[in-house]
Amino acid sequence: MAIARKSRLTQQQFDAIARAVADPRRFAILQQVAACPGRTCSTLEAHDCISPATISHHLKELNEAGLVDIIREGRTAQLTLRRDIWQAYLDRLASL
């Protein structure tokens, strides 16, 4: 059997994720990252209606909430969704 350990969210993490997801534009960004792992900031659709500063801010929030990994490579940043964390969040919500 694979060692697919279930992530366990702390209360803090849970709150941070809930908060991160609550902003529509931030969630939209999250959706795009989820749909296309490795995507860079400047390819996000939001990029033409939100300033780079704001996008950077949102990504920082998503990263600090543990939802998005950011791998800086050269002058770009590759974004990926942490599916395990996301799943842990869903599990927690489902146990309501």
Place this chain on the structure above:
Amino acid sequence: MAIARKSRLTQQQFDAIARAVADPRRFAILQQVAACPGRTCSTLEAHDCISPATISHHLKELNEAGLVDIIREGRTAQLTLRRDIWQAYLDRLASL
């Protein structure tokens, strides 16, 4: 087969729910309502650290987001979680 139709959330509903859930105290209230359907406002644990006005406000938000049904009966209000709506929200999140 039962007519268990899947609720479909509008974008507005989805945003409202995400927002409602993002507040820790509001989520705590939601948890209690979920755990004990028919519960009244004054029996909520939050009741000793949050003012009635604030509880009422949160319940209004939860109700307007479609998550909680409020049945007024006499001078009390019976609260129940709309499980179908909650499930629809989970489904939407899961499709990320």
Place this chain on the structure above:
DNA sequence: TCAATAGTTCGATGGCCATCGAATTATTTC
């Protein structure tokens, strides 16, 4: 080395909203 590109940081600002006290409505009980 210069210009362009990708992204971040910083400080300021404006808006939203959680919270509360006070007043109010409605119901129950005595």
Place this chain on the structure above:
DNA sequence: GAAATAATTCGATGGCCATCGAACTATTGA
């Protein structure tokens, strides 16, 4: 009817935060 109880409404306030422009760092390419 008066007092008590349950909940709502209203207005005010304080704090948080999304957003931006500007300045900055770092990398790439010419």
